[in-house]
Amino acid sequence: MTVIDIRIELKKGVADPEGSNTKKTLESLGFKGITSVKSVKCFVLDLDMPADEAKKAGEEYCRKLLANPVVQSYTVTVR
Amino acid sequence: MTVIDIRIELKKGVADPEGSNTKKTLESLGFKGITSVKSVKCFVLDLDMPADEAKKAGEEYCRKLLANPVVQSYTVTVR
Numbered sequence: 001m002t003v004i005d006i007r008i009e010l011k012k013g014v015a016d017p018e019g020s021n022t023k024k025t026l027e028s029l030g031f032k033g034i035t036s037v038k039s040v041k042c043f044v045l046d047l048d049m050p051a052d053e054a055k056k057a058g059e060e061y062c063r064k065l066l067a068n069p070v071v072q073s074y075t076v077t078v079r
Numbered sequence: 080m081t082v083i084d085i086r087i088e089l090k091k092g093v094a095d096p097e098g099s100n101t102k103k104t105l106e107s108l109g110f111k112g113i114t115s116v117k118s119v120k121c122f123v124l125d126l127d128m129p130a131d132e133a134k135k136a137g138e139e140y141c142r143k144l145l146a147n148p149v150v151q152s153y154t155v156t157v158r
Contacts, residue, residue, distance in 0.1 A: 001114065007121065022122065026140055033136075035080065035125035042086065042121045043101065046114035061105055
């Protein structure tokens with residue numbers, strides 16, 4: 001059993017309305033010193049395979065389903 | 080400048096339709112050996128304050144805005 005972490009982030013230069021609205025809302029609540037907020041989508045998967053296979057599988061899931069390569073990049077880490 | 084990572088997960092026992100639908104869809108694409116998929120919401124914040132203050136600020140953001148304590152738990156880590 002291997003646990004992998006998949007992080008799907010927006011590529012540089014792609015608009016992140018969720019992040020910028022979160023920043024605005026935090027500021028409207030009175031919080032200071034926030035330079036930027038980036039939203040990231042993560043998945044934690046339990047896989048029934050060894051660690052090296054699991055990392056490759058996670059990358060395959062991103063390519064085939066989870067990430068949009070036009071605007072998103074992904075990283076897969078084995079826990 | 081401090082970068083913090085905020086991870087907001089669903090508490091144990093709370094339904095995670097995004098995770099279970101992702102699992103179903105991956106399986107329908109022919110992927111085998113997936114025991115579970117959990118969806119997690121992450122934010123990466125650049126804060127203009129030292130690390131110890133930044134961690135406390137991140138926890139405050141979760142309490143005040145980002146997390147719903149009824150169904151979600153959060154972790155803040157300084158990079």
